Each structure stands twice: as C-alpha cells, then as structure tokens.
Amino acid sequence: MAGPDSRRAALRADCARCVGLCCVVPGFSASADFAISKSPGTPCRHLRTDFGCGIHDRLRAKGFPGCTVYDCFGAGQKVAQVTFGGTDWRDAPDVATQMFAVFPIMRRLHELLWFLSDAMALPGADDVRGDLAEAYDDTERLSRLDPDQLVRLDFTAHAGIVNALLDQASRLARAGSRHPDLDRRGADLVGRDLRGVDWSGAMLRGALLIGADLRRADLSGADVMGADFRGADLRGADLTGTIFLIQAQLDAAIGDATTRIDDTLQRPAHWSPTRDGSASRPQPVPSASRPRRSASRTDRTGRRRRG
Numbered sequence: 001m002a003g004p005d006s007r008r009a010a011l012r013a014d015c016a017r018c019v020g021l022c023c024v025v026p027g028f029s030a031s032a033d034f035a036i037s038k039s040p041g042t043p044c045r046h047l048r049t050d051f052g053c054g055i056h057d058r059l060r061a062k063g064f065p066g067c068t069v070y071d072c073f074g075a076g077q078k079v080a081q082v083t084f085g086g087t088d089w090r091d092a093p094d095v096a097t098q099m100f101a102v103f104p105i106m107r108r109l110h111e112l113l114w115f116l117s118d119a120m121a122l123p124g125a126d127d128v129r130g131d132l133a134e135a136y137d138d139t140e141r142l143s144r145l146d147p148d149q150l151v152r153l154d155f156t157a158h159a160g161i162v163n164a165l166l167d168q169a170s171r172l173a174r175a176g177s178r179h180p181d182l183d184r185r186g187a188d189l190v191g192r193d194l195r196g197v198d199w200s201g202a203m204l205r206g207a208l209l210i211g212a213d214l215r216r217a218d219l220s221g222a223d224v225m226g227a228d229f230r231g232a233d234l235r236g237a238d239l240t241g242t243i244f245l246i247q248a249q250l251d252a253a254i255g256d257a258t259t260r261i262d263d264t265l266q267r268p269a270h271w272s273p274t275r276d277g278s279a280s281r282p283q284p285v286p287s288a289s290r291p292r293r294s295a296s297r298t299d300r301t302g303r304r305r306r307g
C-alpha cells in the first residue's frame with residue numbers, strides 16, 4: 001500500500017496527460033459559475049487544440065469561476081492514458097462516446113479514492129484503518145477495469161459500502177471533539193449569519209453554506225465533505241483538522257491571513273494576505289445561486305490546473 005503522499009500525487013489532476021475531458025464531457029448553463037452554456041459532450045469554445053484553456057489566467061474575470069474549482073481527482077489522465085491507452089478522442093470518434101461515458105464514472109471512483117486516503121490518515125480511526133485500506137485497493141482495482149466493464153459498473157453499490165466506512169472513520173475521529181453529535185448534514189445555510197459559531201467536530205457534510213458569514217467560526221475537526229463554501233466568508237475562521245476538506249472548497253470561499261487551515265492545504269491566491277480581507281477576493285456568489293453544472297453535485301468541487 002502506497003503512503004499518503006504518493007496516493008495523493010496519483011489523485012492530482014495532470015492536465016498535460018489528459019485530453020481536455022473536463023472541458024468537453026460536462027455540460028453547463030450560463031450562470032454565476034459559467035459565462036456561457038454548453039451541452040454535454042461538446043468542447044468548450046475556449047478549449048485550445050493542445051487541450052489547454054485559452055483563458056486560463058482570466059477565468060474569474062471572464063465569468064468562469066466554476067472552472068477554477070473543478071477537480072477530476074486525476075480521473076482525466078487515468079481515462080486518457082490507462083483506460084484508453086493514450087487515444088485522442090478527436091482522432092477516434094467511435095471511441096469518443098465511450099470515453100465520455102467513462103470519465104464521470106472514473107471521476108467518482110477517484111473521488112472515493114481521495115476520501116479513503118484522507119480517512120486512512122485520520123487520527124482516531126485505527127479501528128477501521130484496515131477496512132479503509134481494503135476499500136481503497138478495491139476501488140483502485142475497479143478504476144482499472146476496461147471501458148465496457150466501467151460503464152456497466154454498479155457504482156452506487158460500491159459507493160454505499162465506501163461511504164459507510166467513511167462515516168465510521170469520521171465518527172471515530174470526531175469522538176473526542178466538542179460537538180461530535182451536532183449534525184448539520186445537508187442543512188440549507190445559504191447566506192446565513194454564522195459569525196463565531198462553535199461547530200468544532202460537528203457533522204457538516206453536504207451543508208449549503210453558499211455566501212454564509214462564517215467569520216471567526218470554529219470548524220476545527222468538523223466533517224465538511226461536499227459542503228458548499230462558495231462565497232462563504234471564512235475570515236478569522238478555524239478550519240484546522242477539518243475532515244474531508246478539499247482545496248476546491250477553500251478556493252471557492254473568501255478568506256484572509258487570519259483564516260486557519262492545515263499545512264496540507266494551500267492558501268488560495270485570491271485570499272487577502274492582510275487581516276481585514278480588503279485585498280482581492282472573489283465576488284460572493286448570490287445567495288439564490290445553485291449549482292447549474294449538469295454533472296453530479298460533487299463535480300463542482302476541485303481545482304483545475306490547465307494552462
């Protein structure tokens with residue numbers, strides 16, 4: 001079993017080894033996240049012939065913040081190089097349909113791998129570490145199936161097993177925290193004033209925190225898998241030890257020098273380097289905004305490294 005660093009390295013997007021799948025496969029509607037509409041399976045008008053993005057350094061300014069917070073978890077290069085052995089879909093239209101069908105499945109498998117890797121590293125999760133490692137190996141094996149097997153895969157059944165394990169790991173890791181029984185899973189907290197809340201160790205999985213004011217909130221050790229932090233104000237908030245927090249969630253939020261995060265995550269470039277957050281920061285997403293990308297909910301999370 002590989003260590004956490006090598007596991008993570010394999011699950012980071014490597015656009016140079018992909019064929020622009022995230023700019024072709026998902027569809028999206030014109031919204032606060034995307035300046036234009038695009039049908040699934042059609043290349044974005046900004047996709048270059050070398051599969052780079054023609055507006056990579058201006059995505060936010062051009063109205064494409066949704067692209068800056070998308071992460072394939074390394075599924076793109078796996079599909080391009082492993083599943084389809086380096087085939088360029090433009091040269092093989094007969095392959096393109098199958099490749100486009102496989103990509104979302106692979107992305108979901110890789111997302112599970114990412115969270116399993118995170119869970120294995122959680123302090124307090126010793127009782128399930130062996131089961132998590134086994135699930136990781138099973139998921140990795142599934143990701144190497146051939147295209148026909150992948151499109152027939154019962155992903156829901158596999159994800160159910162994995163998610164139950166992730167739940168157990170989270171519960172164990174949060175057991176010693178201040179609020180392990182506080183459950184805001186999937187709560188609609190869009191635009192709410194949550195300044196200074198103490199949700200240390202709480203369950204916030206899938207909570208809608210779009211545009212919420214979380215200044216000085218204590219989210220340390222909370223489970224935030226899939227929580228939507230777009231435009232949330234995290235200035236002065238404590239996110240150290242937060243469980244299942246991914247870079248894309250931070251990238252979608254507002255923060256500054258007083259936002260506390262773990263060293264394994266990067267302080268987003270658009271966060272203010274000062275205390276007051278007066279320097280550049282993204283425009284908060286209107287509170288009425290909802291995901292409009294036609295891929296799955298979690299497809300909105302993650303980071304794009306295209307250029």
Ligand code: SF4
Nearest residue numbers: 023044046047053067
């Ligand atoms: S990253 Fe660029 S090419 Fe890809 S979908 Fe976004 S705007 Fe289009």
